[in-house]
Amino acid sequence: MxxxxxxxxxxxxxxxxxxxxxxxxxxxxxxxxxxxxxxxxxxxxxxxxxxxxxxxxxxxxxxxxxxxxxxxxxxxxxxxxxxxxxxxxxxxxxxxxxxxxxxxxxxxxxxxxxxxxxxxxxxxxxxxxxxxxxxxxxxxxxxxxxxxxxxxxxxxxxxxxxxxxxxxxxxxxxxxxxxxxxxxxxxxxxxxxxxxxxxxxxxxxxxxxxxxxxxxxxxxxVGGGTLPNNNPFKLYLNYRNNLWMLHKNLSVRALWIIIPIRIALDILSAFVYLFAGRITFFKSVFKAHSQYFSNISKLNSKRKAAKSSTYAKRYRGLILIDFFILKRKVYSKINIY
CATH class of the missing domain: 3.90.550.10 (Spore Coat Polysaccharide Biosynthesis Protein SpsA; Chain A)
Known part of the structure; x- marks a missing residue:
């Protein structure tokens, strides 16, 4: 059955x-x-x-x-x-x-x-x-x-x-x-x-x-059962896949605005890793960016298939500002919609 x-x-x-x-x-x-x-x-x-x-x-x-x-x-x-x-x-x-x-x-x-x-x-x-x-x-x-x-x-x-x-x-x-x-x-x-x-x-x-x-x-x-949080490969996958996800699902207009800003934020975080002496993490971010740019054509094809729409409602703010500047560190302090 x-x-x-x-x-x-x-x-x-x-x-x-x-x-x-x-x-x-x-x-x-x-x-x-x-x-x-x-x-x-x-x-x-x-x-x-x-x-x-x-x-x-x-x-x-x-x-x-x-x-x-x-x-x-x-x-x-x-x-x-x-x-x-x-x-x-x-x-x-x-x-x-x-x-x-x-x-x-x-x-x-x-x-x-x-x-x-x-x-x-x-x-x-x-x-x-x-x-x-x-x-x-x-x-x-x-x-x-x-x-x-x-x-x-x-x-x-x-x-x-x-x-x-x-x-x-x-x-x-x-x-x-x-x-x-x-x-x-x-x-x-x-x-x-x-x-x-x-x-x-x-x-x-x-x-x-x-x-x-x-x-x-x-x-x-338990969490971290396959790849622990301090693994450079896991960091690479997170940075690369985040850019891939954005490219696939954003509208054309949003793509041109958001991707450059996101890349700049990634580079900033890479240098934070560098100054903290985490060289492998620094390299992982730039490896992720290299993989993003080398797959642009393929991602464009996937984006057409994904058919970006207005149904998906993202939080319109920036969680980094909420967390680090406004000190909003619990969900109830954030106005999602």
Whole structure:
């Protein structure tokens, strides 16, 4: 029988996370017509033997590491269900974590995707950096969250427990209608990893769909399980993919205004890294810019396919000014709309 919901973990060398969190996921996802699938992205750490011990879990074995984007695209193409739930391997799922999202999506057929509240596994009373209670981006593409402004992470007092339309749902845990995921072309595989979920959510909105936070559902995220925050390659991907995302989804008029300013801000941040003695980070920013300019033609083609529209509502301010100058370090101090 076709599953209604497929909870899909993309694993790459995450054996220790599978051993830690998969038993709890199985126990707390005992819902009719729901299946758990683990797609292994060419792991070399013995994940195969660990997965084979979980008989109730469906497995997909990929022959290489295709990154977050390529791995999920290949795995989801082999899964037939109404809803996909993308779930990182480093997430703890409490009892009742999934039901509120299913009920919300069933009741709102025009909403394409939603996300639970992401809390910090190591500090469970705090939001988690990767998604908190829903994501946004500002005028120049800087992401922030309801519950996390740049590096300032809020304690969860229930202040953001109302479902809300957001700009992006975290790829760490996201529910999306399979039909719409396929309709917009899935993830952009050139991104490999990082910013790909923001790009996807932007394209969803360009097609007139909405993305919501459903904080009645919540999970606990370890974070940094694949690439730690101090990794130069991760920094490179974030800078490169942010420019790619902007180029693909902005209108022509906005493109000519925003991209030069964003590049100037990136260069400024590169020199901050340089003066702090972080040479590899300094080089990563300029490597990202080189990759952006060398792919302009390809990005122009993708931008036409994305069909930029007025549906996607970015925050019209600049989060850097809010944070560093106006000292607005909590979401409630920012006037999003």
């Amino acid at each position: 076709k599953a209604k919901v497929s909870v899909v973990i993309l694993n790459w060398n995450g054996k220790h996370f599978l051993e830690k969190f998969l038993p709890t996921l199985i126990e707390n996802t005992n819902i009719p017509n729901t299946e758990i699938v683990v797609a292994d992205n060419g792991s070399t750490d013995g994940s195969y033997d660990t997965l084979e011990a979980f008989k109730s879990v469906k497995k997909i074995y990929l022959d290489n590491n295709y990154g977050f984007t390529g791995g999920y695209n290949r795995a989801l193409s082999q899964i037939d269900s109404e809803y996909y739930v993308l779930l990182n391997s480093d997430i703890e799922t409490p009892k009742g974590w999934l039901e509120p999202m299913i009920e919300f999506m069933d009741a709102n057929p025009t909403i394409a995707a939603c996300a639970p509240k992401l809390l910090d596994y190591n500090r469970k009373e705090y939001f988690e950096y990767a998604g908190a209670a829903g994501g946004f981006i500002d005028l120049f593409g800087y992401p922030f969250c309801r519950g996390r402004i740049l590096s300032a992470i809020e304690k969860d007092y229930g202040q953001y427990d109302t479902p809300l339309q957001i700009f992006w749902a975290s790829g760490a845990c996201m529910m999306i209608r399979s039909e719409i995921f396929k309709k917009v072309g899935g993830f952009d595989e050139d991104f490999f990893a990082h910013m790909e979920e923001i790009d996807l959510c932007w394209r969803l909105q360009n097609q007139g769909y909405k993305v919501f936070s459903v904080p009645q559902s919540y999970v606990y995220h």
